Amino acid sequence: MTFSLEVVRPIHHLERYNVTRSNVKIYNNVAIGARFRCSELLQQPFQEERLSSLFWSRLLIGPMRQVLEAHPSLGLVVGDALSARPYFLRLPSLDLSKQIRVVTVPATAKSNEGGVTAAIEEEHNRPFDLLDLQAPVWRMVVVMNEEKSDLVSLVYTFHHVIADGRSAMAVIELLFQLLNQQAAATPSIMSDSSITDFTITPAPRRPIPEAMETLTNCFPSVRTLVWEATRAILLPSFLKKALESPYWAGDFDSTLEVPNDTQLRLLRFTKEETQQIVRSAKERGTTVQSILATASIFAAVLVFMTGLDKKREPLVFATPVSLRDLIHSRPGSTLSGPIPATDQGNYTSEILHENIQVAEDNSSSFWSMTDAYRQQVIRGTKTDRGVQELLEHFGMLALLPKDKDGSWEKFMTDKIFKDQHGRKASIKLSNLGRASWTTTSSSGASEAAFKVEDAFFSQSSGVTASALTMSVLTVNGVLNVSTTWQKAGFQGRERGDRYVEAFKQILMQAIDPDRQDYLFRDCIASFT
Template sequence: MSSEMEEVPLRPTGHMERFNILRNHVKFYNKFGVTASYTVARSLLASNSLEQVIYAALREVLNQHPIMGVTVQDEAAIEPKWIRLPTVDFRRLVKVVDADLGASWDSWTRDALRAPFVVVDDLPMWRIVVARGKSTGKDAETFAVGFFCHHAIADGTSAGAFQLTFLDALNELIEGKIKSVSDIEEEAVIPVPKLPLIPNMEMKTALPVGIFFALKKIFSTYVWSTEDPLNWSGSLISAEAPRPPINNLRSFSLSSDVVGALLKRCRKENTSITALLTILVARKLAVMYPSYTHFTGNIPFSLRKFTGHSNRDMGCYVSNLTPYFSSQERPPWGYISCRSMSSDKPEQDDGKLWEGARASKKEIDEGTATASDQNVGMLKFVSDYNKFFYGKLGKKRDHAFEVTNIGVLDGGVGGGGGEEKACFDRVQFSTAQCTYADPYIFSIASAKNGFMTVSLSWATGVLDDDEAVEMIEWLEGALKGLSEA
C-alpha cells in the first residue's frame, strides 16, 4: 500500500548527514556494520532457497526504514540531496558466502568492511553479506546476516535496528503474515515505498552551543592547539594517507554467564561495562607505551533521548565525549588515573581499577546528560568540509582509542516464543577505519541471553598487527579474569 502513495518530497540533509556524505566522498571513510547469526526452523528453508528468504525479509524491512530506499545526489555540494530510488534490486545488494559460524567471523566481516563503497545513482546506501552456515540440528538451520552501510543513513544503534526489524520479518514470514518470494527473477526487483524520511537530528533538537564552548573548539581546530608531548595517539595522520585506510579486524565473544558475572561486579562497584572497558584499555595503553603518560579516549553515544527517536529508528543521532587519562602518580586536573598498582598486570583486580571505572562512568554520565555543548553541535559552524577533512592530513590524531557500545539487542532467545520462532544469540558491531581515526577502535554489541562481542579495528601502518593482537587478547583475558573474581 505504501508504494502506491503519492510521491512524498524528501526532507533536506542534516549537518551530521552532510558531514558523513562528504567524508565518504573524499574517501576518508568507507562503512560500518552489524551482523547477527540467525537460527530458523529448517522447514522455512525446505520450500524456499536462502536467497528467497532473505529477499522476502528485506522487502518487509524496506517498508519500515525509509532511509534504506534513498541515495544521495550532489555528494560534493554544500547541501547534498536525498533522492528516493524508484526500485531496488536485491541481487545487486546481497552477497552470499559460506562460513563456519561457530568460528570467528572476522575474515569475511573484514572483507565486507574493506570492499569499496561507491555511491551510485541506482543503488541504496547499504549492502548485505549473508554467511551460510552448517545445519545446527535436524530441525534448525543457521545463517548470519551482515548489514553494512554508509554512515550518513545510520549509526550503530540503527544498524542494530535493522537486525531487529529483519528478525521480525523472518518471524512474520514463518507465521505466514508476509508472502515468500516465489520467483527470484521477478521478486528481486521491487518498488521503493514512497514514505517520508523520519526527521534528522537537527530537526528534533537544537543542539545549543555556548559561546565559550564554541570559541574554544573553533580556536583549537582552526587557529592554534598545544601539542602535549606526553600524550600518545599513535602515528601521525599521513600527509598522503590511503583513503580509506586498509582496515583490520579482530574480535572475541563472551558467554552470557561471563557477561552476567561482569555486570554483577560492575553494579557492585557502581560502574558499567563500557566504563570498565574504557579504563582497562587506558591502563593497558599505559603499559604498552610507557614513555607516554597521557591517553585520550573517545566514546560515541546516542542522542536519541533528546531527539525523541527510538532505538528502532534508522538515522544518525550520535555525538561523542573525550575522557582524559593519566598514568602519572598525581594526574593533572581533569584526568582520570589509569595507573596500575602493578605495571606488569594492568588488569589486576585492585581498588585503583574500580576507582578508575567509577570515574569513567561519572565522565560518561555527565557527558551524556544534556544536548547542550555537544561536539556534534559544532557542525553547524563548519562552512567548508573539504578544508576540515584535508586540514587533518599530517597532523596528530585526536585520541588514542575509541569505545562504542550499542548495547543489548533482543534476539528472541529464551523468550518462550516456540520452536518455530527465528532468533539470534550473537551480534557483532564493527567499523572500517577512517583516515584520521583513533589507533584502537573497540566496538561492542550484545545479544540478550546470548553473547557479548568485542571487536577491535585498526589500520595498517597506524598500528603494528602484533600491538593490536596483544591488546585484544589481553582484554579478553582481563574481562574473563574479572568475571571470575
C-alpha cells in the same frame, strides 16, 4: 544537479559530516550482524542452493519489502555528494539480489568465526560509492558453512549517513521477526524456486526522520565558539600541538598517503562470562561500559607502552553517546519525547576524556579509574552543561562554509596536520547496550525457524578518528566486541590481536570476585 530521482530533503550538518568522510576516504561504513540457528525447514533445499545468493534473495525479498516500507531511509541515495549542498534522493526501485552475497566457510573449519571476521573486514574495506545513484547505501552478507547450515551469520553493512547503530539494530530485529512470520505462514517459501522478481519499490513521498539540527538547538555557546575557533581554525597546527598534552595514538602517525584499510578482531564472551561482567558492575556500583573502558586502557598501556625503552604517554578516550533520550527536554526542542530507536538517522555525539594516565610506578587501580570514568560520563550526560557540550560537539559544524564546494573536505583532511599524530583519540569504545530478540514463532507455540543466538556491531577504522575502535553489543545475554584499527597505524595485525587478547584477560582478572582490587602491576605480572 540530479532531478531524475525524487528529492526527499537537504542533507544537514551531521549527515554531511558523514558524506564528507566518505568523499575524502577517511571512514567507510558500519556493520550490524546476527548469528542465528535455522530450523530443519531451511536445511531441506539442496546444499548448493543454500549457498547461493539467489536462495537468500528468494528468502529475504518478502521481509525486506516490508522492512523498506517501515524504514524508507533504506531507499535513499545521496545527490551531489561532492557539492557544498548534498541532498537525499529516493530510488525508484532497487534489486535485492544485487545487495546480497554469500560467503562460505570450509567444512573442516571448527566454527564460522574466521569467515565472519573476514566477511566483516572485507565489508569495511568496500566503501560505498556515493556517486552511484542506482544502488542503496546498504548491503548484506550471509556467512555459512559449506556443509553444516544450521548456524548462519547475517551482516548488514550501511553508510552512517542514513543510520546510527541503534537504528540499524531495529532493522535487523524487524527483519528476523518478519522472517519468522513468513516461515510460520508459508513454510514452502524455503524451497520456492518460482520467485524471480527481486525488485523493491520504495514508496514515493514517504517522509524520513528529521536531522538532529532541526529538532533542537545545537549552536555552540560564545565560550565554545571562541575556544574551538582558536584551537581548530586560528592556531597553526604546530602551535596547536605544542599547547596540547601529547597522547598515544598508534604505532605510526596517520597519513592520507596510504589507503584506509581496516583490520578487525571479533571477541565473543560466553553467557557465563557476560553474566559475570554484569554482576561485577552491579556489585561495584558502576556500569559495564565503565569496566570495558578501563580494561581497554590497561590493555593499550600494557601492549603498546610497557617494556624496555617504551615511552608511556597519556591516552585520550572517546565515548560515543546516543542523544535519542537526552534532547526532548532541552529548551527549543520540537520533540515531545525521546527519539525512538526505530527512527533511522544519526543521533550521536561524543565525550572526549583527555589526559588519562597509568602511573609510572604501575600503582594505578582498575576500580579507581573505572569510578573516575563513570563520573565523567555522568557529568557528560546527566547535567545541562554536559548535554549542551554533546550538542555543541557537532553544532560547531554549522560554522563551516555552506556554499563553497570542497570546504568541508579540506577541513577534514586538515585534521591530519592539526591533531596529535593525525588522530583525535587513542581509543573509542561505542556500546549499543543490551537487547533481547525474541526467538519464538509468531504464535509462541513453537521455536522460531530463525533463532537469533547473539549479535555484533562493528565500524571501519577512521584515519583521523581513534587508533583503536571498539564496538560493543549484547544481545540475548552474549556480549560481543569488535575491535578495528587502520592497518597503516600498527606494526602488523598481531599487534591488534595481542591488544584484544590482553583486553579480555585483564577484564576477566579484574572482575574476579576473589579480588578486592586490581592494580596495573598485577596486570603486568600476569603477562610476564
